[in-house]
Amino acid sequence: MSEEQNLVVEPVSGKHGLGEFVDIGRAFAAREPHNVPQLRSEQIELVDPGKNPFFGHARAQLFVARRGGKPVGRISAHIDELALKMPAEQGFGPGAGMFGYFDAEDEATAHALLGAAEGWLRKEGMSRVLGPISMSIWEEPGLLVRGQDHAPMIMMGHHPAHYRGWIESYGYAAAKSLLTYDLDVSKEFPPLIQRIVKSGERNERIKIRPVDKSRWDEEVAVVLDILNDAWSKNWGFVPFTPAEVAYAGKKLRPIIFEPLNMVAELDGEPVAFMLTFPDINRVLARIKGKLFPFGWFHLLRWLRFPKGAGMRVPLMGVKKELHNSRVASQLAFMMISQIRKNAAGIYGSKRGEIGWILDDNQGMVAIADAIDSKINREYIVFEKRLG
Template sequence: MSVAKSDRNQISLVEAKSGQTIQDFLHLPDRIYANDPAWIAPLMFEQKERVFNNKPLFEHCDVACWVAYRDGAPVGRITAQLDQLQPEEDGGGKIGYFGMFEAIDDTAVCDALFETAQNWLRTKGAAFMRGPYNLTINEDLGLLVENFDDPPFIMMGHAPRYYQQRFEDQGLIKIKDLLTYKVRPDFVAPDVMLKLAARASRTVTIRPLNPKAKAADFEAMRDIFNDAWSDNWGFVPFTQAEFAETAKVLSLLLSDDYIQFAEIDGRPVAFITAFPNVNELIGDLRGRLLPFGWAKLLWRLKVKGPRSARVALMGVRKEYQNSRLGPTLAFLVIDAVRKAMQQRNVTSVEMGWILEDNHGMRHIIEAIGSTIYKRYRVYQKPL
């Protein structure tokens, strides 16, 4: 939607802490995307828990939320976060985040939102502002800048086209692009990958999640992920408490074979996790699970099943990443989970996000026929 530029003095910012302000914060996207056919409203219960009741995150990350009002009506929202686990920027200085941004197309509204977030971050000692992080690098990340016409997959963001210009008007500069890829699970692997996989099968065992040892397997996933990603740009580790919450979601949504491990001598060294694309099933629920949304969602998951999925988590231990075995381990777990998806008649898979300069992983993904699907941008500015 687009409106004329308004006076900054007409805009008031209220911190969303309780009652109506929280409801206005959660439901503002309904207004922004009212005429966008690609928008999929997230489940309100999940959004409220993630933003306002996220105790594992709050143990190490300060979060503040605001709603912008004009004439009593909500017209924008934003969060600011300072994560104690985020390393400082090279050259010194804490990095703060902004996120959950939504606003009508109005310069004064955007100015007010970013001014408020920046001032809060400065009081916390941040030297830089980076985002959008919704709410951490391990969640929904970046601003959509390519492919606005297709609905987002599960746990990925959507945005109006005008957000990019509004961000850049604030002096925010691109720091990194994140890519998602799309592939059919019936891809034909290159001969060289098949030969490497056959050779590795002498020493590598591939297996799904063990339902009798879920706690140990989930901890192995966290350990591999934190090790595999530790040298990547912007890395912040999953804490045990955070991943325990993630494990609850995985247990509810996933079949055991949507999580696959590669083991060497009984030790997990790589894993992959695919999510059924719940967004395919919830478009008509408008974010609400009551009174009948729960029943509809469970029936659709268990009986109908989505025909799309997303590979959201993956990792290969660092000790193997620069060896010939590293790409082979990645291919082996990809191949295992795609067979599980084929059995459920999945025809379309989103893989990502992947850093634009992660050429090794991009080469593996492109070698199996994947094509770039969407591009998300992370911005930064000094404070």
């Protein structure tokens, strides 16, 4: 029997199946230079319909590939009901399913897994597929195609370069590129940006303030309200539900440090925000993704004060009514300037990362260029029509 004939792709079910699905991904990740092991319990929670509120509006089927009884790959096929309701010109829309959590030993395995995911999506009535998106667009979208030579920051995927060829050889084409930008936060911004910031500081209508964790639930609601408004016309946008807002608030609270997270107010109304997370991957690499026996101690100590940590800006938004206005970019520069100063001055940070940013988001690309940041990673979301 040939290796291809000996290859079997099976659907995953039950608690044991979820654990095996995660462990297969962890084994593949461990092979990659610069990979950072994540907490296994957190990874299982993301694919558990009983724990991740994403499944309140989505359904999924996980698959594992075996050759001679040995696991040689995995993939998810999933459908987000909220994504189906979005306009097709924004990426998703009617008939758009997804695949994610893609790992494969070789090209034959990759094609078998993609075929299994596509078959499930066809049976569910889907007419096209986008991926990899693991599993929500807000979690780890895209395949890393540039930047394998350095470790990923918090909440960013890391994939071997050869996956791209295997996906493309099965009929997929790039639908969208997502970029991250590297920034030296120990340096002042260029003089032009400093002048724009100082001009804003003299404007009595504008107030830049840190997030207030003493009224956390209220602040989370403010940020998510701005996000859902600001991103509503962006490619790939899917709105956060109240359950996801509560879940995200609980998960993110330990890594929110007030001097690193800003809300911008105009005439007393919150109109923009910028979130910054210290790079927990630094400590996860040290403890090898394990809390026991002593990993928890190092993690808790780091969470009290992440001295010297790299900083990632994963999300920012300005309300739609201000888009394409001078004040929108001014607010962005003011927030990131304050965060840069605090990251360097309080926490001793030297490196920051902004993203991901859609490659055709001209406003954000212009801001990234203006502060002398450079592209350091690129992710691609692929697309294919299902015949």
